[in-house]
Amino acid sequence: xxxxxxxxxxxxxxxxxxxxxxxxxxxxxxxxxxxxxxxxxxxxxxxxxxxxxxxxxxxxxxxxxxxxxxxxxxxxxxxxxxxxxxxxxxxxxxxxxxxxxxxxxxxxxxxxxxxx
Amino acid sequence: xxxxxxxxxxxxxxxxxxxxxxxxxxxxxxxxxxxxxxxxxxxxxxxxxxxxxxxxxxxxxxxxxxxxxxxxxxxxxxxxxxxxxxxxxxxxxxxxxxxxxxxxxxxxxxxxxxx
Numbered sequence: 001x002x003x004x005x006x007x008x009x010x011x012x013x014x015x016x017x018x019x020x021x022x023x024x025x026x027x028x029x030x031x032x033x034x035x036x037x038x039x040x041x042x043x044x045x046x047x048x049x050x051x052x053x054x055x056x057x058x059x060x061x062x063x064x065x066x067x068x069x070x071x072x073x074x075x076x077x078x079x080x081x082x083x084x085x086x087x088x089x090x091x092x093x094x095x096x097x098x099x100x101x102x103x104x105x106x107x108x109x110x111x112x113x114x115x116x
Numbered sequence: 117x118x119x120x121x122x123x124x125x126x127x128x129x130x131x132x133x134x135x136x137x138x139x140x141x142x143x144x145x146x147x148x149x150x151x152x153x154x155x156x157x158x159x160x161x162x163x164x165x166x167x168x169x170x171x172x173x174x175x176x177x178x179x180x181x182x183x184x185x186x187x188x189x190x191x192x193x194x195x196x197x198x199x200x201x202x203x204x205x206x207x208x209x210x211x212x213x214x215x216x217x218x219x220x221x222x223x224x225x226x227x228x229x230x231x
Contacts (some may be wrong), residue, residue, distance in 0.1 A: 015179070032216055032217045034219055036219075036220075036222075041224070041225075041227075042224050042225075043120070043122075043207055043222030043223050043224045043225050044159075044207070044209075044220070044222040045222070046219035046221070047219070049217065051217045065231060076172070090158070090159070092220075094216055094217075102218070104149075104161075106158060106159045108157070108158040109157065109158050
């Protein structure tokens with residue numbers, strides 16, 4: 001079965017330190033990979049995506065993510081965390097060539113908490 | 117506005133009543149999705165509209181749930197005879213059709229509370 005895993009329900013980091021939010025996937029083919037962020041009482045906002053090319057992609061708010069095909073991972077990273085980065089983060093995978101929404105698979109989410 | 121608009125933002129209803137939730141997608145986005153999110157949890161896929169094709173209803177949890185999309189734009193999600201377990205945030209998203217690498221654009225959701 002195709003799946004996306006975010007192994008950590010919560011990640012806590014001190015402000016100014018680097019952060020990593022993990023995502024691994026198990027899908028057929030060469031999927032498209034996405035990260036979304038959700039602030040309280042808001043919908044999800046697109047952060048970045050990997051389609052092809054350079055394994056390191058840069059996105060909004062200073063975030064970046066590294067695609068690792070051999071490990072089937074797409075970890076979200078930021079060199080220096082801000083308190084305002086505290087939010088819920090979702091990894092998502094889309095299997096290309098399928099028009100059904102069921103081929104968009106979301107992880108369960110990771111709550112990122114940045115302490116001052 | 118340029119974003120996905122959902123209304124109402126909050127809805128409190130009594131058990132057994134019917135509710136309608138509205139979604140106005142981004143202009144030009146022909147793909148529309150409904151998801152359900154329980155408190156601080158992950159997303160549960162409900163239904164997907166893609167252009168003029170038949171909707172993918174595979175995520176609807178029961179026959180009390182239905183949705184329609186009129187004129188390829190606005191969508192309404194209807195929950196009949198609401199139950200307490202229906203309490204959640206209902207999120208709508210839109211994207212460009214047939215652009216698999218196009219991200220979803222989400223509205224702020226409707227928080228439904230069934231008392």
